Amino acid sequence: MSNVNKKKLPVGIESFEKIRTQDFYYVDKTVMIRDLIQRWGEVNLFTRPRRFGKSLNMSMLKAFFEIGGNRALFDGLKISEEKEICEEYMGKFPVISISLKDVEGSDYDVARTLLCSVIGNEALRFYELLKSSPKLNEVERRQYEQLVCTDHEQRGSFAMSDSVLMGSLKTLSSLLEKHYEKKVILLIDEYDVPLSKANEQGYYNEMVFLMRNLLQQVLKTNSSLYFAVLTGCLRVAKESIFTGLNNFKIYSITDVRFDEYFGFTDSEVKEMLAYYGQEAKVQTVREWYDGYHFGTLDVYCPWDVISYCDD
Structure with missing residues (x-):
């Protein structure tokens, strides 16, 4: 199909x-x-x-x-x-x-x-909100500036001290x-x-x-x-x-709680294969990719199943 x-x-x-x-x-x-x-x-x-x-x-x-x-x-x-x-x-x-x-x-x-770059860029996401927020006092605005301040000598990398980074x-x-x-x-x-x-x-x-x-x-x-x-x-x-x-x-992978939310369950794989007209391949996919057990569920690696459907 x-x-x-x-x-x-x-x-x-x-x-x-x-x-x-x-x-x-x-x-x-x-x-x-x-x-x-x-x-x-x-x-x-x-x-x-x-x-x-x-x-x-x-x-x-x-x-x-x-x-x-x-x-x-x-x-x-x-x-x-x-x-x-x-x-x-x-x-x-x-x-x-x-x-x-x-x-x-x-x-x-x-x-x-x-690490400074990851945290600094996330702090920058809130720049328009926090740089002039009337709810922050002057000390708090300076604290925010320390999170987004860059070092021009280091090609614009974020210039957090150890104490600022650890508390960022x-x-x-x-x-x-x-x-x-x-x-x-x-x-x-x-x-x-x-x-x-x-x-x-x-x-x-x-x-x-x-x-x-x-x-x-x-x-x-x-x-x-x-x-x-x-x-x-x-x-x-x-x-x-x-x-x-x-x-x-x-x-962890042995915990039954949340076991169905990471990876594809058998029913999810069947539904996906049916959607792409590959119902006949259910057993093949099960034999190739059903190699994981989380909690009480057998699960499939999403990457493998999606790539199979994409071939």
Whole structure:
């Protein structure tokens, strides 16, 4: 069957907004929002293999919760049936959303510069709001300037001192809470990449010290935080960077909670193959790609299934 007039396949696309506005096929994982709210955890860590939809889910969470978001993105999706949740939570929170997937320097200084860039650029997203917010005092405006200040001698890289960098996410969340008068949701995708790369390149101890201080300040002693979601491929030992976090929930591949939200379930694969006229290939796809077990579910790697349909 021809795929003409069918939705496009989202090969490698991690933007929820792009998928929903540019007519790509979307496997609906939005009920994760309801479960995240109902199974409340102040800090939630999801560990899954690469290419299992972690970044797309984080993009979806940002689109749902962030003030000023496009509510129409969720029209017709399962979460739209949860009227009370949508009324109370959709578009109601300031959201800090960063990905650390590119913080992978060959040495500590390079990695630190890349981390400053990620956080500095996220702080710049709020420049028009915070640079002259009447709700911030002069000291707080100077704190914000420290987050977005650049060093012209270093080709415009962000010029955060160690103390500013380690407190940057906490500072930004505090400023956003004061401006919006709403607590902040924090999303950190691929949190483990800086540590994994540091371990490979020989500067692990320095990076652990930096990440421990950065995350402890924003996650442990932060009255501006509503809740946080972190994703990664690895569960870094809690003792290394999450010391003292008692508000911490870890959802690994063995956990039955949220097991259906990362990767495609058997029914989702059948539905997708049927949509693209490949119903006869269900058993072939199952034999080739059904090699993962999360919680109580057998799941497929989305990348593999989408690529198969795209061939």
